[in-house]
Amino acid sequence: MNKKTIRDVEWAGKRALVRVDFNVPQDEAGNVTDDTRIRAALPTIRYLLDHGANGVVLMSHLGRPKGKVDPKYSMRPVVERFFELLPEAQEVRKTEAITGPAAEAAAADLKPGIVLMLENTRFDPREEKNDPEMAAELARLGDVFVNDAFGAAHRANASTEGVAHFLPAVAGFLLEKELEFIGGALENPKHPFVTIIGGAKISDKIGVIENLLGKVDALLIGGGMANTFLLAEGKAVGDSLVEPDSLEVARDLIAKARAANVRLLLPVDALIADAFSADAQTRTVSVDAVPEGWRILDIGPETVKLYSDEIARAQLVIWNGPMGVFEMEPFAGGTRAIAQAMAEASERGATTIVGGGDSVAAVEQAGLAEKMSHVSTGGGASLELLEGKVLPGVAALQDK
Numbered sequence: 116m117n118k119k120t121i122r123d124v125e126w127a128g129k130r131a132l133v134r135v136d137f138n139v140p141q142d143e144a145g146n147v148t149d150d151t152r153i154r155a156a157l158p159t160i161r162y163l164l165d166h167g168a169n170g171v172v173l174m175s176h177l178g179r180p181k182g183k184v185d186p187k188y189s190m191r192p193v194v195e196r197f198f199e200l201l202p203e204a205q206e207v208r209k210t211e212a213i214t215g216p217a218a219e220a221a222a223a224d225l226k227p228g229i230v231l232m233l234e235n236t237r238f239d240p241r242e243e244k245n246d247p248e249m250a251a252e253l254a255r256l257g258d259v260f261v262n263d264a265f266g267a268a269h270r271a272n273a274s275t276e277g278v279a280h281f282l283p284a285v286a287g288f289l290l291e292k293e294l295e296f297i298g299g300a301l302e303n304p305k306h307p308f309v310t311i312i313g314g315a316k317i318s319d320k321i322g323v324i325e326n327l328l329g330k331v332d333a334l335l336i337g338g339g340m341a342n343t344f345l346l347a348e349g350k351a352v353g354d355s356l357v358e359p360d361s362l363e364v365a366r367d368l369i370a371k372a373r374a375a376n377v378r379l380l381l382p383v384d385a386l387i388a389d390a391f392s393a394d395a396q397t398r399t400v401s402v403d404a405v406p407e408g409w410r411i412l413d414i415g416p417e418t419v420k421l422y423s424d425e426i427a428r429a430q431l432v433i434w435n436g437p438m439g440v441f442e443m444e445p446f447a448g449g450t451r452a453i454a455q456a457m458a459e460a461s462e463r464g465a466t467t468i469v470g471g472g473d474s475v476a477a478v479e480q481a482g483l484a485e486k487m488s489h490v491s492t493g494g495g496a497s498l499e500l501l502e503g504k505v506l507p508g509v510a511a512l513q514d515k
């Protein structure tokens with residue numbers, strides 16, 4: 116990575132202004148139900164505390180409050196969980212302000228060892244407009260800006276991108292790790308390099324597939340998007356989810372894969388159901404034999420075997436997009452089997468990377484997240500990296 120990181124800063128006497136991604140899921144009562152993203156930011160915050168930063172100011176968005184103060188999206192419950200996870204912070208404070216005199220006074224009052232959490236940056240309508248005035252106001256709260264919010268780095272907002280133009284700006288450890296794993300894998304891949312692409316829609320993943328076609332040895336397609344490819348190959352897919360508008364795109368990608376000498380594999384069998392429901396009737400059939408009125412909701416056992424064999428031979432595996440409707444237990448098996456094959460690949464030394472909100476949820480649900488080389492904390496951001504895009508929150512940081 117060619118960006119400066121928190122290791123390149125002499126922290127003593129400097130106040131750190133850190134963008135984290137504390138956009139965590141909560142239950143009705145506001146309790147944090149998954150603190151993965153908070154935990155992921157701890158190494159950076161710990162480093163800043165240990166290296167004598169003159170206080171740490173944290174900023175994050177939470178949910179979609181649409182530019183208005185909405186108590187439902189207050190950072191308060193998040194701060195409480197954060198403090199439980201970082202007991203070595205002497206004190207964790209929280210202000211109702213985001214910018215302005217109250218925020219500036221709270222920031223000025225910090226000392227080494229003390230962390231201050233600002234209120235939800237999206238309470239300010241200027242955040243998502245990347246308003247330079249808001250960015251300048253935020254910049255008054257610290258001496259050095261640290262971006263550790265990988266999950267928000269694909270959005271040019273005042274607290275992710277704008278503020279970096281007003282302060283020395285460096286990457287935190289989480290951002291660095293995500294870029295090194297995903298960016299590094301794509302720039303300098305080990306071979307055989309196998310990617311598995313699934314999920315609901317082909318239209319969401321065209322950019323990813325196009326970018327990967329120049330790099331991978333094999334591309335394994337699953338999930339709802341495989342149906343459009345199957346249809347493009349002349350198969351009948353019954354009532355399966357398809358995107359008729361993307362048929363041309365699918366044909367084009369098949370041709371491009373052939374031209375690039377990439378093996379593009381499609382499912383050979385499927386688990387089909389007579390309704391989109393967990394208690395539908397199900398059957399396993401060849402993809403040549405999907406009856407009318409039925410729909411493909413998962414890959415079948417032959418496909419699992421075929422894809423697992425590919426993964427077993429790979430040195431680098433990147434996976435985005437579930438193989439089936441994993442949210443319903445009867446259709447979670449294909450996704451789980453791929454996660455298992457990846458876990459085994461990691462064990463024998465291959466690099467295994469999972470990106471994408473639902474894919475990560477599926478791997479966690481399968482209890483296999485720990486077995487992967489890297490599980491990305493950013494759904495949209497990891498997809499944009501896989502598409503070969505430069506993330507605005509990264510581009511704005513200082514070069515090494």
Ligand code: ADP
Pocket residue numbers: 313314315316319337338339340356411412413435436437438439440441442470471472473474475494
């Ligand atoms: P990610 O968030 O990992 O990028 P996507 O959002 O692209 O993944 O896709 C996830 C969704 O795809 C899940 O909600 C899953 O139910 C759906 N899906 C997977 N296979 C099918 C299928 N055969 N039919 C309909 N939906 C599917």
Ligand code: MG
Pocket residue numbers: 471472473494
């Ligand atoms: Mg998704």
